[in-house]
Amino acid sequence: MTDSELDKFGIFKKSDAPRDNSIGIVIGGSLSKGLDVRLDFGDVEHGVPAGKIIEDMAVGKYVVIGGKSKKFFAIVTDISLDSNNPDLPKAPPDPDDTFTADVYGSSIAFGRLQVSPMLLMDEESKEPRPVKTIPAHFSKVYEATPQDVNLVFGQEDASHWHIGSPLDMEGVKVNLDLKRFVERSSGVFGKSGTGKSFITRTILAGIIKAQSAVNLIFDMHNDYGWAVRDEHGREYKGLRQLFTSGVQVITLDPETSRHRGSKVDGTLQIGLDQIEPEDVEMLAGVFGLSDVQVGALYYLRRKLGKQWIAQLLDEHDTAAVDELEEAEKVQKGTLRAIQRKFEMFRPDRMGFIRNGMPPDDMVDYIFNALNRGTNIVLEFGVYGNTLAAYVLVANFLTRRIHAKYVDKKNKAAGQVGEEPKPLVITIEEAHKFLDPDIAQHTIFGNIARELRKYNVTLLIVDQRPSGIDDEVMSQIGTRVTCLLDNEADIKAVFSGVSGAGQLREVLARLDTQQQALILGHAVPMPVVVKTRDYDEKLYEAVVDSVGTSRKHAERKKAIDGEE
Amino acid sequence: MNEMNIGRLLRSATTGYVFGCSVPEPEVPHFGMFVKAPAQRGQSEVVGLIYNIAIEDDLFVRQMAATPNLSETYIQDQRANRQVPIEVSVLCVGYRNGGQYAHALPPQPPITLDWINTCADAEVRDFTQRHDYLQLILDAPDAPADELIVAALQRAVESRPPEDRERYRREAGRELAKLLSRDLPRLQRLLKRLAP
Ligand SMILES: Nc1ncnc2c1ncn2[C@@H]1O[C@H](COP(=O)(O)OP(=O)(O)OP(=O)(O)O)[C@@H](O)[C@H]1O
Ligand SMILES: [Mg+2]
Numbered sequence: 001m002t003d004s005e006l007d008k009f010g011i012f013k014k015s016d017a018p019r020d021n022s023i024g025i026v027i028g029g030s031l032s033k034g035l036d037v038r039l040d041f042g043d044v045e046h047g048v049p050a051g052k053i054i055e056d057m058a059v060g061k062y063v064v065i066g067g068k069s070k071k072f073f074a075i076v077t078d079i080s081l082d083s084n085n086p087d088l089p090k091a092p093p094d095p096d097d098t099f100t101a102d103v104y105g106s107s108i109a110f111g112r113l114q115v116s117p118m119l120l121m122d123e124e125s126k127e128p129r130p131v132k133t134i135p136a137h138f139s140k141v142y143e144a145t146p147q148d149v150n151l152v153f154g155q156e157d158a159s160h161w162h163i164g165s166p167l168d169m170e171g172v173k174v175n176l177d178l179k180r181f182v183e184r185s186s187g188v189f190g191k192s193g194t195g196k197s198f199i200t201r202t203i204l205a206g207i208i209k210a211q212s213a214v215n216l217i218f219d220m221h222n223d224y225g226w227a228v229r230d231e232h233g234r235e236y237k238g239l240r241q242l243f244t245s246g247v248q249v250i251t252l253d254p255e256t257s258r259h260r261g262s263k264v265d266g267t268l269q270i271g272l273d274q275i276e277p278e279d280v281e282m283l284a285g286v287f288g289l290s291d292v293q294v295g296a297l298y299y300l301r302r303k304l305g306k307q308w309i310a311q312l313l314d315e316h317d318t319a320a321v322d323e324l325e326e327a328e329k330v331q332k333g334t335l336r337a338i339q340r341k342f343e344m345f346r347p348d349r350m351g352f353i354r355n356g357m358p359p360d361d362m363v364d365y366i367f368n369a370l371n372r373g374t375n376i377v378l379e380f381g382v383y384g385n386t387l388a389a390y391v392l393v394a395n396f397l398t399r400r401i402h403a404k405y406v407d408k409k410n411k412a413a414g415q416v417g418e419e420p421k422p423l424v425i426t427i428e429e430a431h432k433f434l435d436p437d438i439a440q441h442t443i444f445g446n447i448a449r450e451l452r453k454y455n456v457t458l459l460i461v462d463q464r465p466s467g468i469d470d471e472v473m474s475q476i477g478t479r480v481t482c483l484l485d486n487e488a489d490i491k492a493v494f495s496g497v498s499g500a501g502q503l504r505e506v507l508a509r510l511d512t513q514q515q516a517l518i519l520g521h522a523v524p525m526p527v528v529v530k531t532r533d534y535d536e537k538l539y540e541a542v543v544d545s546v547g548t549s550r551k552h553a554e555r556k557k558a559i560d561g562e563e
Numbered sequence: 564m565n566e567m568n569i570g571r572l573l574r575s576a577t578t579g580y581v582f583g584c585s586v587p588e589p590e591v592p593h594f595g596m597f598v599k600a601p602a603q604r605g606q607s608e609v610v611g612l613i614y615n616i617a618i619e620d621d622l623f624v625r626q627m628a629a630t631p632n633l634s635e636t637y638i639q640d641q642r643a644n645r646q647v648p649i650e651v652s653v654l655c656v657g658y659r660n661g662g663q664y665a666h667a668l669p670p671q672p673p674i675t676l677d678w679i680n681t682c683a684d685a686e687v688r689d690f691t692q693r694h695d696y697l698q699l700i701l702d703a704p705d706a707p708a709d710e711l712i713v714a715a716l717q718r719a720v721e722s723r724p725p726e727d728r729e730r731y732r733r734e735a736g737r738e739l740a741k742l743l744s745r746d747l748p749r750l751q752r753l754l755k756r757l758a759p
Contacts, residue, residue, distance in 0.1 A: 084744040087747055099758035103736035106737050107738075107740035108744050
């Protein structure tokens with residue numbers, strides 16, 4: 001008879017079974033609502049004082065459930081206190097009676113976890129698979145080890161980019177599958193100051209390094225191109241500095257760029273004659289244009305021709321506009337309202353706008369650069385503070401670049417020419433472009449919805465995801481979410497994600513900086529990470545792989561001497 | 564404490580037995596003490612806890628109690644040479660078969676006039692390594708269960724070296740909490756008495 005068999009009869013030898021490292025057992029739950037885990041009692045003798053297991057837990061942590069042949073990976077979504085006796089709250093031990101408190105804490109009072117099972121790994125399958133069932137009653141629950149996490153997130157390699165570490169697991173890498181990340185549109189969300197720009201820059205550096213796509217970045221706050229300073233005055237390298245070749249900065253505001261010491265490779269100017277009603281339509285929200293006024297834009301363009309905006313703005317020669325007004329095709333009020341709002345297109349107010357046509361066709365330039373695999377950061381300088389400018393330029397360029405992509409893709413399908421390189425367009429304040437009122441008929445809404453039909457996807461960065469059209473949100477493949485505390489925003493981030501309800505608590509409890517919940521297409525299961533520090537180590541990781549890296553390494557070797 | 568003979572069995576049943584002894588020494592027998600009696604012709608040993616000690620009167624005592632000017636010599640003589648023995652009731656809490664203890668009722672009770680022995684420290688230690696016997700005490704219809712538990716556990720603590728005692732107390736407390744989790748006031752009273 002074995003010891004345990006003897007135990008059944010109350011017969012035993014001297015035995016003091018060592019505690020394994022499990023933290024509890026499954027006592028109930030469901031696939032849709034998550035599992036109920038009863039945490040083990042404390043056990044001072046084995047170094048676990050009463051309550052330690054509970055206090056060491058955190059929402060967002062990983063646990064592994066199960067035995068030898070099948071292992072479930074799950075994420076902790078809630079933690080609570082429970083006891084064997086419902087009267088305990090009414091008859092708690094005297095706080096000074098440490099003996100009783102200790103005994104209670106290791107035999108009557110215990111902790112409970114709500115965990116959401118995500119992946120299943122069994123002996124035959126090499127790769128973890130999504131769960132379709134749940135572990136049986138009383139399965140043991142363990143804290144995930146670094147090995148477990150590595151098994152799920154794989155090794156860092158050419159297309160898997162280290163983006164952070166799980167909670168309390170410094171040194172363990174959570175890797176983003178960049179190929180999958182660029183396959184569908186993605187989003188980075190979070191309140192202001194939570195680290196959206198930093199994590200976006202980290203992701204972009206990964207995409208550029210891995211060359212999984214080319215990037216067109218509408219850099220509203222000058223966060224990506226050249227050096228950025230944080231609130232403590234520390235300086236961080238921009239993408240243009242990390243990748244000496246392969247990234248170009250195009251500026252709308254050469255003067256500010258020069259002041260910042262930013263290296264620029266070109267200046268974008270938009271001619272008034274280039275602007276079409278479709279480019280302006282998206283500004284309806286920003287300008288406060290009514291439907292009637294938007295309709296009038298198209299009419300004006302038809303009647304006045306290419307120079308429609310110039311004519312609307314012309315204070316000296318008002319003949320054409322007066323004529324329209326007299327013919328009463330457009331109401332006087334409408335016309336005046338449009339004129340007033342178009343004031344901001346005057347070249348003396350928006351330095352990047354000029355009369356007529358610009359000297360260079362920057363659309364062509366950018367399209368060609370992208371097709372060579374060169375990433376473009378469009379730096380807005382001071383115009384980043386003017387939402388209308390940002391929306392106008394992003395819309396203007398994206399419409400034209402997208403059209404060229406569609407053309408090129410169609411030609412490639414007809415065996416003329418090659419496939420365009422996958423393109424990721426990064427936009428900030430995305431809800432201004434993807435607002436439910438306009439997302440139906442704007443270029444960004446289209447791109448989000450058509451998936452990667454034309455090899456173009458979005459990377460949207462936003463602090464107010466609730467302002468984004470539902471249908472668009474549900475198309476977002478990978479969501480990287482820093483802290484959000486507005487209910488509507490939290491709800492929006494989870495739209496279209498099955499079983500997301502359980503993760504809400506996780507999201508609402510993130511640290512205010514440098515923590516993110518990542519879920520979706522590019523990760524095998526939702527994960528809470530402390531995002532990777534954006535520092536010298538990251539710079540080195542990037543340099544290692546780019547063309548310049550070998551030279552760099554050789555030079556370094558020459559300086560350092562033999563290893 | 565070492566093992567010693569303290570009396571002979573008067574009557575027994577599966578759940579307990581009664582043995583008789585003459586004048587009690589100051590130390591033995593006492594309430595909550597672990598004792599053992601042979602059974603099955605020495606194959607097994609029934610372990611019990613003393614839960615009652617009764618000193619009955621007899622004819623002589625009655626007479627003497629009514630006698631004025633009773634001399635000390637008479638009293639001592641009466642005590643040493645009693646007509647009826649002191650009756651000690653024991654609750655069965657387990658048995659030993661070969662080298663192993665079981666916390667269960669014995670297959671056979673001990674037989675009349677068998678010698679009853681106290682358990683030595685080492686035996687108490689071995690027996691109380693597990694706590695399943697506490698359930699038998701709680702279930703006993705006649706014994707004052709809470710008092711007996713406290714006494715037995717104190718004895719179990721004392722049988723251990725000082726460095727082991729704290730751990731043992733805690734383990735025992737935990738076991739009690741498991742058994743009595745439904746009755747918190749009772750548990751709390753017990754734990755208070757068990758606390759160091
Ligand atoms: N990965 C990181 N490495 C180093 N510092 C970081 C990191 N993430 C965030 N920080 C710190 O947090 C601060 C805020 O981050 P960031 O500017 O990215 O926030 P944000 O969400 O983009 O804010 P806003 O909405 O105002 O644009 C940074 O200035 C930096 O100090
Ligand atoms: Mg930012």
